Amino acid sequence: xxxxxxxxxxLLYMGVTAFALWVLIPIFFIGIxxxxxxxEIYAWPKPIIPSHFSLDxxxxxxxxxxxxxxxxxxxxxxxxxxxxxxxxxxxAGYAVARFFFRGREAFRLGILITRMFPTAxxxxxxxxTFIRWGLYDTLVGVAxxxxxxxxxxxxxxxxxxxxxVPKDLEEAAMTxxxxxxxxxxxxxxxxxxxxxxxxxxxxxxISWNEVFAATILTVNNRTLPAHILTTIQASPLxxxxxxxxxxxxxxxxxxxxxxxxxxxxxxxxxxxR
Amino acid sequence: xxxxxRLENVRKAFGKVxxxxxxxxxxxxxxxxxxxxxxxxxxxxxxxxxxxLERVDRGRVYIGGRDVTALPPSRRGIAMVFQSYAVxxxxxxxxxxxxxxxxxxTPKDEIKRAVKEVAELLQIDELLDRYPSQLSxxxxxxxxxxxxxxxxxxxxxxxxPLSNLDALLRLQMRxxxxxxxxxxxxxxxxxxxxxxxxxxxxxxxxxxxxxxxVQLDTPHEVYDKPAIVFVGGFIGTPPMNFLRAEVRKxxxxxYLAVGDFSVEVHEEWEGKLGEMVGTPVVLGIRAENxxxxxxxxxxxxxxxxxxxxxxxxxxxxxxxxxxxxxxVATSPELSVAPGQTIGLVLTKAKIRLFDxxxxxxxxxx
Ligand SMILES: Nc1ncnc2c1ncn2[C@@H]1O[C@H](COP(=O)(O)OP(=O)(O)OP(=O)(O)O)[C@@H](O)[C@H]1O
Ligand SMILES: [Mg+2]
Numbered sequence: 154x155x156x157x158x159x160x161x162x163x164l165l166y167m168g169v170t171a172f173a174l175w176v177l178i179p180i181f182f183i184g185i186x187x188x189x190x191x192x193e194i195y196a197w198p199k200p201i202i203p204s205h206f207s208l209d210x211x212x213x214x215x216x217x218x219x220x221x222x223x224x225x226x227x228x229x230x231x232x233x234x235x236x237x238x239x240x241x242x243x244x245a246g247y248a249v250a251r252f253f254f255r256g257r258e259a260f261r262l263g264i265l266i267t268r269m270f271p272t273a274x275x276x277x278x279x280x281x282t283f284i285r286w287g288l289y290d291t292l293v294g295v296a297x298x299x300x301x302x303x304x305x306x307x308x309x310x311x312x313x314x315x316x317x318v319p320k321d322l323e324e325a326a327m328t329x330x331x332x333x334x335x336x337x338x339x340x341x342x343x344x345x346x347x348x349x350x351x352x353x354x355x356x357x358x359i360s361w362n363e364v365f366a367a368t369i370l371t372v373n374n375r376t377l378p379a380h381i382l383t384t385i386q387a388s389p390l391x392x393x394x395x396x397x398x399x400x401x402x403x404x405x406x407x408x409x410x411x412x413x414x415x416x417x418x419x420x421x422x423x424x425x426r
Numbered sequence: 427x428x429x430x431x432r433l434e435n436v437r438k439a440f441g442k443v444x445x446x447x448x449x450x451x452x453x454x455x456x457x458x459x460x461x462x463x464x465x466x467x468x469x470x471x472x473x474x475x476x477x478x479l480e481r482v483d484r485g486r487v488y489i490g491g492r493d494v495t496a497l498p499p500s501r502r503g504i505a506m507v508f509q510s511y512a513v514x515x516x517x518x519x520x521x522x523x524x525x526x527x528x529x530x531x532t533p534k535d536e537i538k539r540a541v542k543e544v545a546e547l548l549q550i551d552e553l554l555d556r557y558p559s560q561l562s563x564x565x566x567x568x569x570x571x572x573x574x575x576x577x578x579x580x581x582x583x584x585x586x587p588l589s590n591l592d593a594l595l596r597l598q599m600r601x602x603x604x605x606x607x608x609x610x611x612x613x614x615x616x617x618x619x620x621x622x623x624x625x626x627x628x629x630x631x632x633x634x635x636x637x638x639x640v641q642l643d644t645p646h647e648v649y650d651k652p653a654i655v656f657v658g659g660f661i662g663t664p665p666m667n668f669l670r671a672e673v674r675k676x677x678x679x680x681y682l683a684v685g686d687f688s689v690e691v692h693e694e695w696e697g698k699l700g701e702m703v704g705t706p707v708v709l710g711i712r713a714e715n716x717x718x719x720x721x722x723x724x725x726x727x728x729x730x731x732x733x734x735x736x737x738x739x740x741x742x743x744x745x746x747x748x749x750x751x752x753x754v755a756t757s758p759e760l761s762v763a764p765g766q767t768i769g770l771v772l773t774k775a776k777i778r779l780f781d782x783x784x785x786x787x788x789x790x791x
Contacts, residue, residue: 319510322514324508325573330500333498
């Protein structure tokens with residue numbers, strides 16, 4: 154390896170390592186602290202590895218008022234969001250991938266532009282509208298907002314997925330006796346399923362982590378992030394660690410499962426190898 | 427079992443590109459028809475119009491006397507083999523072959539029997555439990571053919587089914603497809619841009635250019651009597667030779683002047699050609715219909731050898747006559763050197779004449 158190339162490599166890896174540590178160290182401490190006995194969290198100097206594994210902190214967190222309830226709310230909202238998003242996003246992605254229609258390129262761009270709109274600007278009008286429609290402080294209401302946030306990504310991901318399923322296959326199915334829809338259901342859908350699962354997980358995580366809309370649109374039916382946000386100032390340190398751990402759990406888990414598709418979505422087909 | 431296909435005035439355009447231009451075509455029941463033409467001439471589009479995968483802009487499509495113009499592919503009684511094979515990757519070979527029958531709600535045991543039978547016919551019965559990713563290109567191609575044949579279609583459509591195979595396998599599959607057609611007898615439309623494939627497979631060949639059929643004939647006729655210059659130049663290895671010539675008359679005999687030399691014509695042509703004295707024409711002749719004399723004698727066309735290529739069973743000479751370059755096939759024993767001047771004799775009966783402007787063959791009957 155030539156000298157400049159070696160240097161470039163070294164710098165690259167150093168950069169990547171630094172970046173990874175910057176992300177991983179907090180995650181590490183959050184994870185470790187959530188399973189440390191409560192009194193040890195305040196110990197100084199803090200041991201990197203706790204003296205023993207304990208569910209004490211977790212128990213306290215889950216037992217706190219409103220936590221279990223908001224955890225369930227979060228799961229519900231995330232599942233609702235996921236269903237809404239796939240129900241609308243997958244057909245949209247299929248249409249963009251398969252059909253030529255006027256304004257197709259504008260549509261693809263426009264999808265992303267919706268993400269440039271700061272939710273904060275919409276906060277008051279949204280709350281007013283939701284109150285008027287009877288959606289305020291309901292899980293469906295929050296799920297609808299989350300759907301709006303997740304849809305652009307879902308459409309982009311599913312477009313990529315369906316583009317990866319050759320058109321020939323559906324046409325072959327049609328010559329073999331399928332209707333258009335039959336060909337989609339029997340050939341395109343099964344082949345797209347792993348990708349769609351990835352899109353679903355991604356949507357789940359977006360909803361799970363969303364805090365702003367969930368906070369302003371609910372009072373009693375808080376999701377987990379909204380609950381933590383509103384109680385965190387008055388909570389002890391170990392409560393915060395345990396809460397943080399729950400927040401990152403699905404994200405961590407799903408990201409490992411779907412990272413191949415994320416590369417794909419960002420156009421890095423080479424990153425797969 | 428085998429149905430007639432009839433296209434009437436079929437047109438299909440994509441924006442400004444007219445892929446199929448007002449085409450009339452009748453494919454006889456049981457016939458093996460090859461659509462041949464250069465890339466982009468509309469072969470695939472024609473096939474897709476027959477299959478119903480493309481909606482025609484105007485005109486009508488009949489299969490077995492039935493107007494299918496408005497019917498979806500599933501109700502046309504066709505089966506198709508795609509260039510990419512389009513074998514379903516999430517199904518085993520057996521499931522792939524059974525797919526169409528399952529869509530038809532054929533009873534299970536009957537499907538099983540049919541799959542086994544067609545798999546044996548195509549020699550893939552060992553592979554029934556495999557997934558397509560575990561197959562070679564040639565095996566995948568067989569699965570695609572089996573999947574189409576098991577439907578016992580009235581019409582079988584194939585779009586360059588051999589183009590993704592290596593040369594040797596292509597040769598072998600070509601022979602097998604021919605045999606298969608003899609056994610099954612389905613009306614077949616076969617798209618290719620490989621003229622050798624077309625000549626060897628087709629009962630008839632439809633040569634296409636720019637969305638139109640320019641000649642529809644038996645392989646022999648298409649090869650021997652191209653209807654236009656384009657067909658002669660597209661078919662055959664090497665393609666037909668073309669020379670600029672002029673019709674002349676002297677001492678009551680009509681002849682063709684090629685540069686300063688004269689070429690005799692068929693006696694039967696003299697009548698009509700006699701009326702065309704002074705007209706420039708294009709003379710077409712195939713490489714194997716030219717005899718070579720080691721030296722230019724009286725009555726031969728002098729030519730200078732540019733290259734001599736020994737090709738095993740024959741020797742191919744590239745020679746220059748005036749401004750035109752010709753290919754001449756000779757026996758491999760003939761020894762000639764580049765730069766040498768030889769004499770050519772054109773076989774009178776094999777000469778074709780074309781209108782210089784339109785490129786159409788002149789007719790003499
Ligand atoms: N879906 C389409 N959209 C736009 N233009 C198309 C489409 N399909 C075909 N064409 C155009 O129609 C013309 C004929 O295409 P077609 O695929 O029928 O050619 P072909 O004879 O099969 O060529 P090849 O030998 O390369 O397969 C081409 O100019 C092509 O660019
Ligand atoms: Mg084609």
